[in-house]
Amino acid sequence: MTVDLSWLATYRSSEPHFGLERMEAILALRGNPHLVCPVIHLAGTNGKGSTIAHLRSLLEVRGLRVGVFSSPYLVSFNEQIGINGVPISDKDLEDYLALYRDLLERNSSDQTLLGLTEFELITAMAFDYFAAEKPDVVIMEVGMGGRLDSTNVCQPILTAITTIGLDHVALLGPDVASIAREKAGIIKEKIPVLLGRIELEAQEVIVQEAHRLSAPVEVLGQDFLVCYQESLADGEVFTYQSQNRSEVQLKTGLLGIYQVDNAGLALALCDAFFQERGLSLLSQDEIIQAWSQVQWPGRLEIISTQPLIILDGAHNPHAVRPLIETLQERYAQLDKQVLFTCIQTKAIEEMLDLWLELEGSQLTLTTFEDPRAYSVKETQEIALQKGLPHQEWKLFLTNYIEKESQQSDLLLVTGSLYFLAQVRAFLIEKISRR
Structure with a gap:
């Protein structure tokens, strides 16, 4: 069965329509499913997908059900929404498409919903799906920027920013400080935020915003340390050390020296999540087992x-x-x-x-x-x-x-x-x- 996406495609826009009003309005019509699941929210210029892949593997090794919303897709449209690596079924996707089509037809006079985009509708369906399926945790990837991205309606238990670089400058700002300001928009009051390897100018902007919101901050290179060791045919070897862990040697199955930073950030996030849930931290053997199976198509x-x-x-x-x-x-x-x-x-x-x-x-x-x-x-x-x-x-x-x-x-x-x-x-x- 092939899902008919033609209705959804009519909402496609060449440029994003930033703003949260439309998302809040359509999700309210669905009973606010975005407020139901515990969410780990990730922004960043690069490295989001690989960090998610590492984090999902770590969480799954303890038997947790892990929802992931990530884009774009490489194989099928369905893979943008999944639980434990299993994409939403064609049947469920068709049901949500029909549901939202009917919802918008019944509320066609609502001016707040004008200008809804394809990505906003996909995000809303993802929240709806996860609310119904009740995974233990949901990892939501920001589409673009952060502050006004459609995913930013969530109320996360953890946030993270992987990297900051010049991208989408016409929409997010002409320099790293401006872009960092937009990414920092995902930070919520008193909710911990973890940062990957981010240059000082951008890092200062993010840390300042975190302090303003009394959000605890952990920074790669300060609060947790990642040190590349060597490249092997089947992955990258590195050491990891943090306030919670003495130095340990680990390996990620994803190729690319930069993957050690993504893996390190994922482990810091996993540790923070387990602590928040009162769970014991993963052992070295569990981490190695998780990452021996990690996959992320289209990255080396x-x-x-x-x-x-x-x-x-x-x-x-x-x-x-x-x-x-x-x-x-x-x-x-x-x-x-x-x-x-x-x-x-x-x-x-x-x-x-x-x-x-x-x-x-x-x-x-x-x-x-x-x-x-x-x-x-x-x-x-x-x-x-x-x-x-x-x-x-x-x-x-x-x-x-x-x-x-x-x-x-x-x-x-x-x-x-x-x-x-x-x-x-x-x-x-x-x-x-x-």
């Missing part, structure tokens, strides 16, 4: 070994820099090809300049079918300006897989996660037919 994901093809959704300069560092650390001796594109709200030229600095690599620019993507003409013009090859991505990948003479030691497909969603399905089918 090896989709093929022969040839070696890696997918990564680094979609802003703040994400590209650590990805390049990881490639240089892990695959320094390999010749690399990079196939790249992004959506129109991203700093495409800055990212291209970063990729051009990657030693031993060949960069190709492309585009993809999506209303948010650059047009073929636009990307061709940018490619011409930068002196880069430009090719339709399906043709590029077909030729790459079928003609061994064109293959380098490593192909990285990167940029927009919306792009990777299309590429991933295409590659899995292509490779399975070989």
Whole structure:
């Protein structure tokens, strides 16, 4: 069964309609389901998804039922809403779509609901689903910013901000302090907030807001320490130490040096949650067990070994820099090809300049079918300006897989996660037919 999403798509907007009034109004019509579940609320420029993946694995290892709302999706629309990694069923999704369609038709004269967006409706359905299913805890990922994001109607038991970097500057502000101010909008009075590796200027803005709201703050590098040790074929090794834990050596199964920060923040959040619930902290063995199984598609994901093809959704300069560092650390001796594109709200030229600095690599620019993507003409013009090859991505990948003479030691497909969603399905089918 394929769920008909055409009604929902009519609420799609090219730009977010920031504000919480519409969310509060529609959720009130549903009995305020967003106030029912215990929520851990995560904001940040990058690292949210990987932090959630680590945290979910930690919580599940103790047998907890963990709801997750996260976007965008890579495989199916349903995966944005799930419990213990199982996406909402087609039947439940169809029921909620019908419910909200009927709700809006019956309240069509309510001016407060005008301007509702697709993302707001998905967020509302997620709250509704979790209220009905009653998981032990729900992890909610901010869509964009924080202060006025649709997820910020929740009343969390913990909040976290993973990283701060320049992204969506037209909407969130032109500098890291402005963006930090928007992310800090998720902080609630007297509710603990945990911070990942955040540069000092942004960190000061967030800490100041936390103090204003009497919210306890824990900061990576101060209250909990993460130290990278080495990269192995199956993950990253690091040490962790906090006020609650003496130094312990751990390993995450996700690839990428930057993943040790995401794992460390997740462990600090897990410890804070367990303390809040009066539960004993996880043992070293439990943590290692949890993270040996952690997965997060589209983040340094090896989709093929022969040839070696890696997918990564680094979609802003703040994400590209650590990805390049990881490639240089892990695959320094390999010749690399990079196939790249992004959506129109991203700093495409800055990212291209970063990729051009990657030693031993060949960069190709492309585009993809999506209303948010650059047009073929636009990307061709940018490619011409930068002196880069430009090719339709399906043709590029077909030729790459079928003609061994064109293959380098490593192909990285990167940029927009919306792009990777299309590429991933295409590659899995292509490779399975070989």
